[in-house]
Amino acid sequence: MSRSLRLPGLTRALTAATAAALSLSLTACGGGSGGSDGGGKADPAAVQAALDKPAEITFWSWVPNIDKTIALFEKKYPKIKINLVNAGQSKDQYTKLTTALKAGKGAPDVAQIEYYALPQFAVSKSLVNLADYGAAGLKDKFAESAWTQVNVAGGIYGIPQDTGPMAMLYRKDILDRFGATPPATWEEYGTLAKKIHDADPNTFISFVDPGDAGATNSLIWQRGGKPYTVNGTTDVAINLKNDAGSKAYADTWGPLIENKLVESTVSWNDEWWKSMAAGRYATWLAGAWAPAVLEQFIPQSKGQWTVAPMPGGVSSENGGSSVAVTTQAKNKEASVAFAQWLNSDPEAVKSLNSEVGLFPATKLLLDNPGFRSAEVPFFPNSKPNEVFSDMSKAVRPGWQYLPFQPYANSVFKDSVGQALQPGGNLPGALATWEERLNGFGKEQGFTVK
Template sequence: MRTRTPVTRRLLGAVAVVSALALGATACGSGGTDDGSASAGPKDLAAALEKGGKVTVWAWEPTLKKVVEDFEKKYPKVDVELVNAGTGDKQYTALQNAIAAGSGAPDVAQIEYYALGQFAIGKSVENLAPYGADELAPGFTPGPWNAVHRDGAVDALPMDSGPMALFYNKKVFDQHGIAVPTTWDEYVEAARALHKADPKLFITNDTGDAGFATSLIWQAGGRPYRSKGTDVTVDFGDQGTRTYAGTWQKLLDEKLVAPISSWSDAWYKGLADGTVATLAIGAWMPASFVSGVAAASGDWRVAPLPQWTKGSTASAENGGSSLAVPKAAKNKELAYAFTEFATTGEGASARVAAGAFPATKADLESPAFLDAPFPYFGGQQANRIFADSARNVGADWSYLPFQVYANSVFNDTVGKAYVSSTTLTAGLNAWQETSVKYGKDQGFTVDK
């Protein structure tokens, strides 16, 4: 079914978790002024760096502190102010408010991949291609690069990555003689065996999380979202989505997942005492194990993500952020220079050394990175598993240009499958309908 509505310059609307922002959504061609490519022209970054000035960076990622120090040391005439304006949605609220007010916006902003489209469709971020960003494409892994470029524009540069892997409690698995699952069918069997051996044990926790669900759909080959300009498709009826829903429904029906929210005190306790036995999550997770689950050091290991088809190697991203230059930036040349420094070369390597997971192939393929032992995981060279996962991420995934809103209503739709007799399939259908309605209301052309 194809539903068309007039697309005009209008408010794209307030996402449920952030305040309203005037984002211009245009249906007709993207001219030079709109995408920034014709008006920007070549940038003399060297001259801008020599002249110097101030760059304000809004970001919550802690490894950027070292990058700022290194950048200012290399370019002493540039003053970089690193501001934590809040994490995720809180920063997006502040950023949107600043853009709408016409003042107070930073020169550089950290934006998660799933949220980037919201700013790109509103023409609120600079197209970085004229600055040379498009030439950097070969240096990034497929998943992150796919997330930052669209229709010939480069909306941001990838800062990090979250290729998925399976973290599992080896101590618990060994104690009960259960093999590490290599497929999701084996995962269900392992869940049954664990819970039968000890009703207090659960294969994992899940109370409904949009990012986790879409990551598994992504890995299963599902592509529910398609977006080109203001033409959007939302379709949770594809085979990949059905495969995910059918398998995960078994875990919910048989009460094999712990009804514990991630990042809660109960979750950390479950990871520490082994009652939550696995996590399928992004490669950025090790630092959280070290800091939040210290008591279980040595118990956990890393394995490749289970496959939907035996013998496959498909993976997906879970999390990750970019650095974008808002259109309202006061010094775009310096802003881009910092963005490139922070995401490539020595800046990227410094962040990886501080614990970030790379989006850059050079760092991902470095022997020092690949061979690094993880004491927490019994000395395992876990980066080798993460690197393989990064290489096997499907590159054609798309988020909605209003994904922040869509994610905010996940628990009102799909979330019902975790607390009632509603099935995941029915919940996904409701999520689709809610997303389609919102898109139509905001002036998008929506397919479903």
């Protein structure tokens, strides 16, 4: 995710009712075990050969400027026509996609799907298992954290497009004012939070957004949490109450919130951007898409921000998307070939970064000295690409999303979100969230433990 391709705050508009309707339940879509889309295996050679045959592919994506990369594909493979359709951003597209999949018609051949939403479409057998088309051979091209997120229920259901490894963006001018350096541990983070707010009650080390489930999931992941476990397509375990990483998250952020050392506020609105520009927050813990977003929304803060590793030196993903092929694809071989080229061909991935603004998922750029050391004018005298690339390698392994994560995120504000303010009980709220997700999962036909 980059250049506000999916602003995290916008997903809060997804109501529980909408998310439930969007959910592709096992009973509605004929779930069960197994990793195939039911179409049988294809010869990988046929995928490559499809590039030289006439075909027309419909691709749903909301990514601005991705038409520039598609133009390169059509120039290289003139027999294939790509019909790019913006069917809405994130949840809006997913709602339309779900409707088409349930109806059995109207879905695109290829669709952009964020990592957190991919399992929902994969376990309902709405997507082609790309392993049947030789996609496993692409594994070594991608960052481990990206590749593991497209592996669902024993299959490969997307090609990674971009990633959002989490790092700590900070206002150098604020830290300089307090004679501080970027905190290297969470203990140092808490100490600096108190120092800043004691000296200036109008300045906080950061903020918490009661509606941003994605940030909380990323922070739990960063602390080593594994609250969601999915086995096959039907068995789910949810452990937000006793998971070690969830406890570490609550132990860190609970006191910060209770002592008003971080501010509880809705983000991604005009008031929040004004606060960001005015220096109300010393740090922003966010994915690799954040630098471009800062430049877009508060260009006047150029030169004030820089980037450091996450406290503790380990990271998690905070955003990112894949490109998947739906089971309604009319020409599966050509659709797979396009998805693979778009996200793994050297010319394509360079275009996605330089012309489209996506932070890469491929090692081709993440390990490239020129990319890592590139000067970014908004961040003078620093190397943000290097920090984010290092954080990509430091992403903790083993994280899984639920096969109904969009619903889980939609009800976050009613439980955990209520505790992200002074007087809240964060451990209790995590337990309440878990209970609600357990009930919903059972209603959708999953075996929940």
